[in-house]
Amino acid sequence: MGLTPYPYQEHDIQHIIDHNGVGLVVAQVGAGKTLVGIEVGLRLGASVKLVIAPKGTHKRVWIAGIKAQDPQAVVSTLENSSRAGKEAFHNLLSHAPGWYVITPQLFTRMRMKLTVDMAIVDEIHLLTNRKGKGFHALRLLTAKNRLAMSGTPARNRVENMWAVLRWVYPETTDRSFWRFAAEYFKMEYDPFAGQKIVGELQPGRMVSELDCYLQHYKREQCCAFHPRGFLDGLPEPSCIQRTVQLSPAQKKFIKQMENDYVAWLDENPVVAELPIVARIRLRQATLGMPSFGPEGEITFADDCESPKLDELLNILDEMGDEPALVFTSSQKFARVVARRLQAAGIDSFEWSGHVPQHERDKALEGFIGGKIRVMVAVTSAFGTGTDGAQLAASTVVWLDRSDDRTDVEQAEGRLDRTGQTRQVVSIELIAEGSLDEGIISKQLSERLAMNASLRRSVA
Numbered sequence: 001m002g003l004t005p006y007p008y009q010e011h012d013i014q015h016i017i018d019h020n021g022v023g024l025v026v027a028q029v030g031a032g033k034t035l036v037g038i039e040v041g042l043r044l045g046a047s048v049k050l051v052i053a054p055k056g057t058h059k060r061v062w063i064a065g066i067k068a069q070d071p072q073a074v075v076s077t078l079e080n081s082s083r084a085g086k087e088a089f090h091n092l093l094s095h096a097p098g099w100y101v102i103t104p105q106l107f108t109r110m111r112m113k114l115t116v117d118m119a120i121v122d123e124i125h126l127l128t129n130r131k132g133k134g135f136h137a138l139r140l141l142t143a144k145n146r147l148a149m150s151g152t153p154a155r156n157r158v159e160n161m162w163a164v165l166r167w168v169y170p171e172t173t174d175r176s177f178w179r180f181a182a183e184y185f186k187m188e189y190d191p192f193a194g195q196k197i198v199g200e201l202q203p204g205r206m207v208s209e210l211d212c213y214l215q216h217y218k219r220e221q222c223c224a225f226h227p228r229g230f231l232d233g234l235p236e237p238s239c240i241q242r243t244v245q246l247s248p249a250q251k252k253f254i255k256q257m258e259n260d261y262v263a264w265l266d267e268n269p270v271v272a273e274l275p276i277v278a279r280i281r282l283r284q285a286t287l288g289m290p291s292f293g294p295e296g297e298i299t300f301a302d303d304c305e306s307p308k309l310d311e312l313l314n315i316l317d318e319m320g321d322e323p324a325l326v327f328t329s330s331q332k333f334a335r336v337v338a339r340r341l342q343a344a345g346i347d348s349f350e351w352s353g354h355v356p357q358h359e360r361d362k363a364l365e366g367f368i369g370g371k372i373r374v375m376v377a378v379t380s381a382f383g384t385g386t387d388g389a390q391l392a393a394s395t396v397v398w399l400d401r402s403d404d405r406t407d408v409e410q411a412e413g414r415l416d417r418t419g420q421t422r423q424v425v426s427i428e429l430i431a432e433g434s435l436d437e438g439i440i441s442k443q444l445s446e447r448l449a450m451n452a453s454l455r456r457s458v459a
Contacts, residue, residue: 002069003035008225012214013039021046021118021145023212024168026454028151029413030390031216031230034061037120037147038069046118046145047097053122054385055103055357060364061387062122066099074098079106092116108134119143121167123384125150125406128160130177135163151413155406158453159185159197161206169210200453207456218416221458230418237416237424242315243432244307247289254285254434279435283400286431287333300336308399308429309340315397315427316346316374323367323393326376327411329402337399338376351377368392380404383411390415394422399429400436 005013013036016023021044027033034057041049051062058077066073078092078100079085092100092114100116104126111133119141121127127134148168154160162180165173174180181187181197184206190196200206207213215222219229219236226232246254284290284298288306293299300306316324328334331352338350349363349372366372368391375382375389379402396415401408416424430436 003065005035005039006032008216008223008230009036009039011225012036013043015214016040016147016212017043019212021147022168023147023214024153024164024207024210025147025149025214025216026151026153026207027149027214027216028218029410030218030417030419031151032418033149033216034065034122035069037122037149038062038065040145040147041099041118041120042070044118044145048092048095048116049099049118049120050092050114050116050141050143051099051101051120051122052104052107052127053101053120054126055105056360056382057122057385057387058101058103059361061385062101076100078102104134108137111137111140113140113142115142117143118145118147120147120149122149124148124164124167125152125155125160126384128153128155128163130160130163130166135167138163138167141167152406152409154454156404157197158200161454165210203453204455204457207454213456215456218413223458231416234416234420235423237412237426239426239428241428241430242311243430244311246286246307246431246434247305249289249305250285250307250431253289254282257281257285279403282435283403284330284333286434286436287328287330287400288336299332300330302336302339304336306336308431309337311429312337312397312399313341313344316341319395321373322395323370323373324375324395324397325382325389325393325415326374326397326399327379327382328376328399329379330400331378331381333399334376334378338374341374341376346374347372348374348376351375351382353378353381364388377411379407379411382414383407386414387417390417390420394420395425395427397427397429401428 009032012025016036017040021040025033025036053062063075066075074097076088076091076098077085078088088100091098108127121138127138129135146168148164153164159181162173162177184201185197186199186201187195188198216226217229218231221227222229281298287308288300288304290298291301291304312326326337328337331354334350334352338348341348349367351360351363363372363375364386367375368388370392384407394415412426
């Protein structure tokens with residue numbers, strides 16, 4: 001039995017169809033943009049439909065959604081690792097009717113000219129770096145009906161909108177990025193980097209000129225249907241910060257790294273030649289005391305000293321048997337956390353790119369079903385597209401934050417979204433006097449700045 005679109009979704013579907021199946025849907029997590037894309041494809045009668053979407057959304061979101069709306073639909077997953085996946089590629093290139101689903105990563109590696117009737121790019125922010133391989137692959141994709149979707153289409157930089165619009169509206173978007181930038185973006189001269197884009201010249205002007213730009217936000221006026229956002233009625237998350245004291249060894253390591261990008265682990269120097277690498281090392285050191293792995297790489301021992309992990313155990317003890325979602329930017333530390341929790345008798349699972357997708361899908365079902373109490377997730381792996389965690393938990397614990405504000409914003413929406421019935425409690429573990437405090441402050445400033453842009457005024 002298919003879903004009946006809500007009035008605002010029905011409006012969006014008709015609006016996109018009225019504009020020849022071409023448009024941009026900017027909807028924060030939980031707004032139901034998937035149903036909109038599926039219904040547009042079905043009602044337009046498009047024959048060959050390509051969906052580019054994160055792997056974690058294929059089975060539970062796109063394939064299940066398509067089958068629910070059209071039980072007779074032929075849905076194929078494009079992949080190189082299976083016979084069925086290779087056959088799907090052959091059918092796509094032969095223009096056999098049906099739905100084809102592919103990950104942004106594989107789509108980027110393909111780098112082939114494709115022509116389809118309809119293309120839907122879910123989480124298009126993954127392909128919006130104009131200098132990246134993903135955008136160059138996207139430019140090889142030709143489709144009469146083009147639908148781009150994301151809650152954060154520009155990712156961390158407003159200038160990324162050029163890449164989005166260059167694909168959605170190639171006829172009207174200037175081929176030259178810098179000519180486009182001169183018309184829409186505010187620029188400052190940087191003596192080291194040259195012209196630097198710092199925002200929009202007129203916030204909101206760029207999207208107001210688009211034929212089909214649909215926006216839906218959680219708790220702010222976005223359209224005639226949502227005067228207070230589509231989550232009106234669900235309280236904003238309760239944000240709690242808990243400060244932890246780093247161990248003397250962690251403090252020493254961090255101080256050495258901050259001073260000269262060189263720190264010592266036992267008899268071995270850890271050198272970070274670039275500031276961005278230094279930031280990663282500094283953030284890792286707030287999680288636990290790092291060590292060297294068997295091949296000389298930086299890692300964490302299962303019994304590493306970690307005040308943050310100790311505090312996490314305290315929090316879980318306070319919560320009783322209540323489930324929780326735990327985020328960290330480090331896969332190596334996520335592995336340690338999951339193992340330590342298991343050793344403490346707490347059913348947990350490491351959700352990271354190092355774990356096969358079919359195991360993650362099974363674990364999500366276990367989390368929803370109550371068999372797994374704690375999901376220890378790497379922000380970049382769990383943050384985009386994963387749906388269902390809100391049915392299991394309402395508490396999220398942040399061991400650290402990624403430098404990527406988009407990954408963080410996507411991750412924040414895993415529990416605070418449609419389907420959640422309780423107020424979300426967000427607990428942030430802050431290492432006193434560390435990089436943690438600076439990242440939170442910086443991301444808040446970036447979010448406030450981005451909130452002033454890319455908003456179409458509501459009549």
